[in-house]
Amino acid sequence: MIDAIALLSGELNQRVSSFEKRPGVLQIVAPFYHDDGDMQEVFVTPGEFSNTWVLSDYGMTLLRLSYTFDNLSEGRDALIKKIASENGLDLVDGVLRVVSKRESLFFDFMAIQRAITQIMALKFQKSRRTTSSFYEDVRSELAVALAPWKPQFDYHPLHERDDLVIDIQISARRPIFICAAREDHRYLRAGLTCSQLIQHGLSFRSLILVEDEKAIALPNWRTVTNIVDKQYIGKDEILREVPIFVKREVA
Amino acid sequence: MTIQEEAAIIASPKRVVKEISGSVNGAELRRSFSLKDDHNREYRLFVRRSGAFPENFSVGIDVVLDNEDLPLRRYNGRHGPNEQLSHHESFHSHNPTWRDDRRVGKGLRQIVEEQDYATVEEALTVACQRCTIEGMEDFFPHLGQNELHFES
Numbered sequence: 001m002i003d004a005i006a007l008l009s010g011e012l013n014q015r016v017s018s019f020e021k022r023p024g025v026l027q028i029v030a031p032f033y034h035d036d037g038d039m040q041e042v043f044v045t046p047g048e049f050s051n052t053w054v055l056s057d058y059g060m061t062l063l064r065l066s067y068t069f070d071n072l073s074e075g076r077d078a079l080i081k082k083i084a085s086e087n088g089l090d091l092v093d094g095v096l097r098v099v100s101k102r103e104s105l106f107f108d109f110m111a112i113q114r115a116i117t118q119i120m121a122l123k124f125q126k127s128r129r130t131t132s133s134f135y136e137d138v139r140s141e142l143a144v145a146l147a148p149w150k151p152q153f154d155y156h157p158l159h160e161r162d163d164l165v166i167d168i169q170i171s172a173r174r175p176i177f178i179c180a181a182r183e184d185h186r187y188l189r190a191g192l193t194c195s196q197l198i199q200h201g202l203s204f205r206s207l208i209l210v211e212d213e214k215a216i217a218l219p220n221w222r223t224v225t226n227i228v229d230k231q232y233i234g235k236d237e238i239l240r241e242v243p244i245f246v247k248r249e250v251a
Numbered sequence: 252m253t254i255q256e257e258a259a260i261i262a263s264p265k266r267v268v269k270e271i272s273g274s275v276n277g278a279e280l281r282r283s284f285s286l287k288d289d290h291n292r293e294y295r296l297f298v299r300r301s302g303a304f305p306e307n308f309s310v311g312i313d314v315v316l317d318n319e320d321l322p323l324r325r326y327n328g329r330h331g332p333n334e335q336l337s338h339h340e341s342f343h344s345h346n347p348t349w350r351d352d353r354r355v356g357k358g359l360r361q362i363v364e365e366q367d368y369a370t371v372e373e374a375l376t377v378a379c380q381r382c383t384i385e386g387m388e389d390f391f392p393h394l395g396q397n398e399l400h401f402e403s
Contacts, residue, residue, distance in 0.1 A: 037334035
């Protein structure tokens with residue numbers, strides 16, 4: 001098996017080595033990494049005939065993919081089989097493997113590394129947990145409803161603090177800062193942003209738009225209610241009341 | 252996310268809500284749990300162990316932010332070298348990278364060698380301690396006693 005490592009190392013600028021994972025099983029050390037910095041796991045064992053070897057991932061790739069997906073859908077399962085097949089690999093019981101010989105060792109090694117990379121890229125398919133379009137809807141509909149007052153989106157009231165962001169800003173004698181919050185942490189962040197701006201001496205009117213108050217923890221609700229001027233709950237109330245509020249403030 | 256926000260999330264007490272999925276196949280282990288904290292934030296914790304190489308394991312925790320899973324920590328076994336420890340295997344954790352106190356991306360590229368655990372059981376105990384997770388003993392009655400039963 002040391003022959004196999006020497007062959008690969010020669011092809012890869014002496015950047016390949018190995019260590020014994022188990023008796024008769026070498027783990028290959030080569031500059032191919034997962035996106036968290038871990039090395040991609042490929043092992044080599046002796047083949048059935050002389051000068052043949054088996055390259056395998058020992059199931060580590062699909063185990064790692066399970067960090068993202070608890071269960072694989074039929075579609076992803078089929079895609080993984082296709083990736084294995086396209087790269088000339090066997091996929092048996094979740095293990096990628098290929099029997100290789102001297103002439104094809106480098107290309108087989110690159111094929112298994114390529115397949116690992118392609119399979120791990122499936123994690124970027126993970127869909128969002130819900131399909132709520134609250135932020136998109138509020139933003140697009142208020143863009144129309146508030147158009148006469150020329151709303152500014154993603155507004156930074158303080159140049160030196162790019163972490164303090166207001167979703168919508170309306171210019172007025174006292175500017176109006178509007179933040180939308182669907183989740184508890186976004187709600188708390190909106191309240192803390194307003195609090196920090198007040199501490200910086202800014203004078204403004206603040207609105208928080210909440211999709212559903214049940215998503216907000218009661219202690220946070222009490223805290224933020226004492227900071228902001230007005231809160232509207234639910235898309236209907238938001239779209240009905242916010243333009244009225246702005247019109248009254250700007251007049 | 253800022254480093255302060257992340258620290259608050261890590262410190263926030265979390266309780267196991269339910270087991271999402273679980274399977275044991277020989278030495279191979281795959282169990283996942285949903286968790287929640289007092290702010291109604293949701294989390295996912297997974298425990299994985301290779302059947303072929305039981306020293307290859309990972310205990311990971313993700314937080315659900317903006318309806319997407321954001322990895323917080325991984326407590327991994329000795330599954331091979333990595334970018335920062337390129338010449339030897341070691342038990343190690345993966346942590347976020349920070350630039351000017353703000354998190355860089357969703358990855359966990361900051362790797363730290365760990366000496367507080369040597370088995371997946373001990374890694375789970377460490378994860379619960381460091382990430383303030385309560386209630387795991389309902390699913391692993393021997394948690395912290397270094398003698399876990401992994402049947403789901």
